[in-house]
Amino acid sequence: MTLADFIEADLSALVREWTEYARVLSARDSHLSDAQLQNDGAALLNAIVDDMRTFQSPAYRENKSLGERDSTSHFSFVSEQHANARVSQGFSITDVTAEFRALRAAVLRRWERTGDPGTAAFQEIIRFNEAIDQALSESVLSYSARIERGRDLFVAMVSHDLRSPLGAIAASAHILRNDPKLPAQSRDVAAISERAANKMSRLLDDLLTFTRSRLHDELPLQKQAASMQDICTLAVEEVRAAFPRAAIDLHFAGDLNGVWDPERIAQLMVNLLSNAARYGRGAITAQALGMGDQVALSVYNEGEPIPGDRMLTLFEPLTRSDAPDRRGGAAGMGLGLYICRCISSAHGGTIRAESSDSGVTFTVSLPRA
Incomplete structure (x- = not known):
């Protein structure tokens, strides 16, 4: 048997x-x-x-x-x-x-x-x-x-x-x-x-x-005609209120009008700027640049380079690095950059990080519509 x-x-x-x-x-x-x-x-x-x-x-x-x-x-x-x-x-x-x-x-x-x-x-x-x-x-x-x-x-x-x-x-x-x-x-x-x-x-x-x-x-979006200059200005004001000691320089260039969800893009910028204030040192430089049918957002902060193994999981959830300043919201839980990726993807855009001995730059590319 x-x-x-x-x-x-x-x-x-x-x-x-x-x-x-x-x-x-x-x-x-x-x-x-x-x-x-x-x-x-x-x-x-x-x-x-x-x-x-x-x-x-x-x-x-x-x-x-x-x-x-x-x-x-x-x-x-x-x-x-x-x-x-x-x-x-x-x-x-x-x-x-x-x-x-x-x-x-x-x-x-x-x-x-x-x-x-x-x-x-x-x-x-x-x-x-x-x-x-x-x-x-x-x-x-x-x-x-x-x-x-x-x-x-x-x-x-x-x-x-x-x-x-x-x-x-x-x-x-x-x-x-x-x-x-x-x-x-x-x-x-x-x-x-x-x-x-x-x-x-x-x-x-x-x-x-x-x-x-x-x-x-699917991440719900409420797209409307908006100015990226206005969105970024409000985001910087919000981060300055949360991090009074943070020095943030904001620059604009090109045509910054398009069709996006202003609240979601502001959420993305707040997360990037908060991340820079929490993990970096020195001044933070933020920029919005209009180029053809794209608008690029970038946030740069001085600080230690991101380790290579950390870069592999940088935009994954719940993979937080230790920070000298643990104040803040979900970014402290390892969600901030993941959410930035979700928002950029929902708009048909991309996000990437570049790290060097001088600092870290996050760049978001978004279509105008």
């Missing part, structure tokens, strides 16, 4: 033993029925049997061992369904991994007890282990993707819901800051509150951009 035949013949007992183990793992979720746990186990074991009986060339098996997968296959579908069910049933990723370990042990122990595995037992065990490993890999991938999506949705919802109360705080602080009837000390406190609320608002904007990209949602 082959191992696949044994699993098929002993399916009920194997599922029952596996269910008992799953019940221990999910003891905190007493609402789960045996039927729920058994159905998932039976479907997965049947898929493993089918996989073991399917001819697989040596090249196919080698590629599979290296991580290649057919996401459209029935085997992948069943593995993903199993992972999704376990997420819904409250299992942790550790529980899912332990489940597969228990299944592997249960099948091999029970097969050994038959006393006559046959001369082909070694190859049978290899195929079984390959199937288990593939099912585990598919399940972990699906489980992780679903958990990450849920986390991203939560962050997106919280970030979105916090924008309204923060806007109210900033508006109220603005009114108090400009109320001549209040003493100077009270107006100063209101100004601090307004700056803090605006900083938090920028952080939430960056987090929303980040979660939208992770959820594969």
Whole structure:
């Protein structure tokens, strides 16, 4: 009797033993029925049997061992369904991994007890282990993707819901800051509150951009005729308020009119300038240059050159370098440059970084429309 035949013949007992183990793992979720746990186990074991009986060339098996997968296959579908069910049933990723370990042990122990595995037992065990490993890999991938999506949705919802109360705080602080009837000390406190609320608002904007990209949602743009000179001027004023000690020189040249999302471009410039203020030293030079059907934005700051290995992941999320000044928003979390890339890409543009012993320059090229 082959191992696949044994699993098929002993399916009920194997599922029952596996269910008992799953019940221990999910003891905190007493609402789960045996039927729920058994159905998932039976479907997965049947898929493993089918996989073991399917001819697989040596090249196919080698590629599979290296991580290649057919996401459209029935085997992948069943593995993903199993992972999704376990997420819904409250299992942790550790529980899912332990489940597969228990299944592997249960099948091999029970097969050994038959006393006559046959001369082909070694190859049978290899195929079984390959199937288990593939099912585990598919399940972990699906489980992780679903958990990450849920986390991203939560962050997106919280970030979105916090924008309204923060806007109210900033508006109220603005009114108090400009109320001549209040003493100077009270107006100063209101100004601090307004700056803090605006900083938090920028952080939430960056987090929303980040979660939208992770959820594969298209970054929403509200394009309109705009002046890059006006956008950059407002961005510099905002960064000067957040970094009072930063010396920023702003230069313009050429035709700077075009069609963009002004708020998004301002967000991009604020992130680049904040990054320069936080990581660089000396004066910061920002420039907007109109050339033909393109407008180029650049931000230069003096400072240490960026290491070569860091350049490879410079625009990836959550890859922050240590900075002497840790003030600021999402850029301090390793999101600022990633968001700059998202915004430039959404406008059909590009962003690049150049590093030398004298300093670092970020250049953004954007089409006019």
